[in-house]
Amino acid sequence: MNLIQGIPIPNVTVPFAPEQASTFAPHVDALYAYVLLITIFFSTLISVLLIFFAVKYRRRDPDEVPRPISGSMTLELSWTIIPLMIAMTIFVWGASTYFKAYRAPRNAMEVYIVAKQWMWKFQHQTGQREINELHVPVGARVKLTMTTEDVIHSFYVPAFRIKQDVVPGRYTQLWFEATKAGTYPLFCAEYCGTNHSGMGGHVIVMEQAAYQQWLAGGAGAESAASQGQKIFQERGCASCHQTEPGGQQSRGPTLYGLFGKPQAIQGDGQVTVDESYIRESILNPQAKLALGFQPIMPTFQGQLSEEQILQLIAYIRSLGEPQAGAQAGSGTGTTTGPTTGGVSPTEQRSNPLAPTSPRQGSPQPQLPPAPGRGGQSNANRGR
Amino acid sequence: MMNEPTTGTRAHEWRSRFPTVNYLNADYSWKSWLLTKDHKRIALLYLASITFFFMIGGAYAGAIRLELLTPQGDLMQSATYNKVFTHHGIMMVFFFLIPSIPATLGNFLVPLMIGAKDLAFPRINLLSWYIYMLGGIITFSALLFGGVDTGWTFYVPYSTNFSNTYVVLAGLGIFVNGFSSILTGLNFIVTIHTMRAPGMTWFRLPLFIWSTYATSLIFILGTPVIAITILLVAVERLAHVGIFDPALGGDPVLFQHMFWFYSHPAVYIMILPSMGVVSELIATHARKPIFGYSFVAFSSLAIAIFGFLVWGHHLFVSSQSVYAGMIFSLISFVVAIPSAVKVFNWTATMYKGSISYDAPMLYAFAFIGLFTIGGMTGVMLAALGLDIHLTDTYFIVAHFHYIMVGGAVMGYLGGLHNWWPKITGRMYPEGWARFAALVVFVGFNLTFFPQFLLGYMGMPRRYHVYPTDQPLWQVLHVMSTGGASILGIGLLIPGIYFLWSIRYGRFAPANPWPATGLEWRTPSPPPTENFAVTPVVTWEAYEFRPVEEMRVIGPGETTEQVAGVPPPLNPAET
Numbered sequence A: 001m002n003l004i005q006g007i008p009i010p011n012v013t014v015p016f017a018p019e020q021a022s023t024f025a026p027h028v029d030a031l032y033a034y035v036l037l038i039t040i041f042f043s044t045l046i047s048v049l050l051i052f053f054a055v056k057y058r059r060r061d062p063d064e065v066p067r068p069i070s071g072s073m074t075l076e077l078s079w080t081i082i083p084l085m086i087a088m089t090i091f092v093w094g095a096s097t098y099f100k101a102y103r104a105p106r107n108a109m110e111v112y113i114v115a116k117q118w119m120w121k122f123q124h125q126t127g128q129r130e131i132n133e134l135h136v137p138v139g140a141r142v143k144l145t146m147t148t149e150d151v152i153h154s155f156y157v158p159a160f161r162i163k164q165d166v167v168p169g170r171y172t173q174l175w176f177e178a179t180k181a182g183t184y185p186l187f188c189a190e191y192c193g194t195n196h197s198g199m200g201g202h203v204i205v206m207e208q209a210a211y212q213q214w215l216a217g218g219a220g221a222e223s224a225a226s227q228g229q230k231i232f233q234e235r236g237c238a239s240c241h242q243t244e245p246g247g248q249q250s251r252g253p254t255l256y257g258l259f260g261k262p263q264a265i266q267g268d269g270q271v272t273v274d275e276s277y278i279r280e281s282i283l284n285p286q287a288k289l290a291l292g293f294q295p296i297m298p299t300f301q302g303q304l305s306e307e308q309i310l311q312l313i314a315y316i317r318s319l320g321e322p323q324a325g326a327q328a329g330s331g332t333g334t335t336t337g338p339t340t341g342g343v344s345p346t347e348q349r350s351n352p353l354a355p356t357s358p359r360q361g362s363p364q365p366q367l368p369p370a371p372g373r374g375g376q377s378n379a380n381r382g383r
Numbered sequence B: 001m002m003n004e005p006t007t008g009t010r011a012h013e014w015r016s017r018f019p020t021v022n023y024l025n026a027d028y029s030w031k032s033w034l035l036t037k038d039h040k041r042i043a044l045l046y047l048a049s050i051t052f053f054f055m056i057g058g059a060y061a062g063a064i065r066l067e068l069l070t071p072q073g074d075l076m077q078s079a080t081y082n083k084v085f086t087h088h089g090i091m092m093v094f095f096f097l098i099p100s101i102p103a104t105l106g107n108f109l110v111p112l113m114i115g116a117k118d119l120a121f122p123r124i125n126l127l128s129w130y131i132y133m134l135g136g137i138i139t140f141s142a143l144l145f146g147g148v149d150t151g152w153t154f155y156v157p158y159s160t161n162f163s164n165t166y167v168v169l170a171g172l173g174i175f176v177n178g179f180s181s182i183l184t185g186l187n188f189i190v191t192i193h194t195m196r197a198p199g200m201t202w203f204r205l206p207l208f209i210w211s212t213y214a215t216s217l218i219f220i221l222g223t224p225v226i227a228i229t230i231l232l233v234a235v236e237r238l239a240h241v242g243i244f245d246p247a248l249g250g251d252p253v254l255f256q257h258m259f260w261f262y263s264h265p266a267v268y269i270m271i272l273p274s275m276g277v278v279s280e281l282i283a284t285h286a287r288k289p290i291f292g293y294s295f296v297a298f299s300s301l302a303i304a305i306f307g308f309l310v311w312g313h314h315l316f317v318s319s320q321s322v323y324a325g326m327i328f329s330l331i332s333f334v335v336a337i338p339s340a341v342k343v344f345n346w347t348a349t350m351y352k353g354s355i356s357y358d359a360p361m362l363y364a365f366a367f368i369g370l371f372t373i374g375g376m377t378g379v380m381l382a383a384l385g386l387d388i389h390l391t392d393t394y395f396i397v398a399h400f401h402y403i404m405v406g407g408a409v410m411g412y413l414g415g416l417h418n419w420w421p422k423i424t425g426r427m428y429p430e431g432w433a434r435f436a437a438l439v440v441f442v443g444f445n446l447t448f449f450p451q452f453l454l455g456y457m458g459m460p461r462r463y464h465v466y467p468t469d470q471p472l473w474q475v476l477h478v479m480s481t482g483g484a485s486i487l488g489i490g491l492l493i494p495g496i497y498f499l500w501s502i503r504y505g506r507f508a509p510a511n512p513w514p515a516t517g518l519e520w521r522t523p524s525p526p527p528t529e530n531f532a533v534t535p536v537v538t539w540e541a542y543e544f545r546p547v548e549e550m551r552v553i554g555p556g557e558t559t560e561q562v563a564g565v566p567p568p569l570n571p572a573e574t
Helices: A025-056 A072-103 A210-218 A224-235 A275-283 A305-320 B005-017 B028-034 B040-068 B078-114 B122-145 B158-162 B168-192 B206-237 B252-286 B295-307 B320-350 B359-382 B384-390 B394-424 B430-457 B471-504 B547-553 B554-565
Strands: A108-116 A119-124 A129-131 A133-137 A140-147 A153-156 A164-166 A172-177 A182-188 A202-206 A262-264 A270-272
Touching: A025 A072, A025 B320, A025 B359, A025 B384, A072 A172, A072 B320, A072 B359, A072 B384, A108 A133, A108 A153, A119 A133, A129 A133, A129 A164, A133 A210, A140 A164, A140 A305, A164 B384, A202 A210, A202 B320, A202 B554, A224 A305, A262 B554, A270 B158, A275 A305, B028 B206, B040 B078, B040 B122, B040 B394, B040 B471, B078 B122, B078 B168, B078 B206, B078 B252, B078 B394, B122 B168, B158 B206, B168 B206, B206 B252, B206 B295, B252 B320, B252 B359, B252 B394, B295 B320, B320 B359, B320 B384, B320 B430, B359 B394, B359 B430, B384 B430, B394 B430, B430 B471
Parallel strands: A108 A140, A133 A202
Antiparallel strands: A108 A119, A119 A129, A140 A172, A153 A164, A153 A182, A182 A202, A262 A270
């Protein structure tokens, strides 16, 4: 669906644009430059004609009445069809750029975001948590899974040219790949109450080495999945849900290897087990009941925070990696980290497409290929 | 070109020799105004009330601009600022822009232009003004009691579960006000269908009537949806039923769909009548029939229809499906075309015309230029990939002010000047009016053009404080505030000279420009019954005849019968 894949996007600099700090930014600026030129062309055309006619045909005699001209079908058709054609080119370019922004590559470093009035809470898979600051390595694809505890917010980083509303009751996703180390402002773009304009922060893009150092600084942080495992135990989820392969299905579906797979549901049809489906199944278990199970699961609405739910999801994702225990630090940008050892299955993340990393248990995270440095492993990566 | 100064004097003499009873001097009592069924008087009631709400909205705009002079929040607190921009939006959108042209110029002109004595339902017309006032007073009292801080968009769940302000009361006023729109729209549609004078076929109608008709369709089809939406917000807020609240199984984005299903067409409610006015202004002041009349007429209907199918372009980053986004984007590009067709036709109308530089024409020039920029930036926002970066920034703010102020308000001001002689029987001072038009144009651009730049630089809208590490942002905001001051003065000047002209302006002849519409074929101001004898239309729209003939005939073929006045003395002019 990448409609203009293969067409080189000229690297343009438009006036009054913020810094271009993501792979997406040049696409937006190029599109902007294109529409800007069309805008300038038509505005100038109309203005020049208006001024020219106004001067040339100004009223010279208070009593003059010009000869009427009723219209011209040729002109009408041409100024209907030509603008429509131009509009369609903008549409196609705009839509293909939009696809890039919202179709996240599958092998990306995952960050969970929980917004609330008036702060941004970030959770890295490796366990680091941040408020209003997000540290990411340069050249890594970062996928954000976002929700909010209260009202609608919107995650907006002008330097990356990305924005996505964060909506209560659901997960929204966005991805980016930063191209330049630096500190970039982060804004909440959707009005969210009294201190809306104070709900900002920074995305800090770091060189690989600096990022490793920063990761190491979070010593003792427990990975999101392992935190999720604890909640799983504490809340008694394990009494109904198996987490190991094989064995008897319990009263609830076995969660091992479930993530990313299609699941038949009662009534009709099937759903893909993703973040949203797991969230819904925790909070409103009867909404889409897995086929073959009784509606006996109680709701956890109001008993788990958004962050806890995300940790549970991280845990469930980690169950049933294709090669459990053999893929730590696979090409996802996540890492077991130099700091968290011991809870081995929980540190894995389901990542069906990721190439199996030869560096098993490597303390060094292996980041997604950067442009020009890595392979062209993903069709979504712009050009 | 103005009439020669002598004309006014002559009109004065004429008047003193043949005193006429018109709709203004027929009765001076309060009761005769507050219980009037005359569409012209109701138009003036609306004019006074929307001017009041416009001034309230303008005062809030001034407060916003003052606060943004500095990046820090030093003039007011965030909670106050949020209320101020909310009040500005609510007042301007619901109580000024939506009723502006339809309820004033529309009310005044629709019967006159089609050769009718009044609207189809005069009592309903009066009722719609009372409903409007009731709605306005309810909402205004909500603002006085403490205000609302949800933004004029009332997005849930902020408006339902979080805001501690007078959401329900303000919403009630908007809910009530909606019925006023519906009744006005209904009245116009029935009137245009059933009360056209003999010979006034659909394709002889002035284009203002076509655009008013298209607007009325939106009024009656769209307004019930906003009423339902606001009602649901109130129900959710008071009873927590779970329509929008995700914790109760609701969907907050559903609100946005419902809200914009009305509020996007509402943009066309604001701009379509203005387009109709501009068609009249250009025809009159270039003395040419509108180029491609039927294309301009049908483009109004096309805008009204397609306008209902593009609401989702407000939701490109809202978590709406990517494919839905693509369809809404596609239709948004399509809806841009009829607007472009209008702009091209207006421009072509001026070719080989006889173009005057009177104030109404200056506003028409301003409209075309500013609307083109507003429309083209709308095309930018319709481009999905670009909208991700631009939505919810100052780019949006600049874009819709170019449409609503640069478009709707310019058309409104131009129309007010054009028909002021007809409404009041007095000429406004032309020199001052041209000067004011220039001031408004400069002030407007200085206010809103910098906001396009701010938007692309990434400044989000509805921000009370903004970062200090972006020095250019403050520069642009200072320019914007400076422009707003100039714009404010530019809008004040017409207020002053219009009031002045009611008492001191030169008397206006029946057809000062001269123009072709039926409204100019009856005295200025018209008698209560509009036309003593129902005119019979035997000519096409915008059929200009020699000027002396139009000036002399004035009221048209039925001169002798109009208000029983003998033909004016005019040997010098012929």
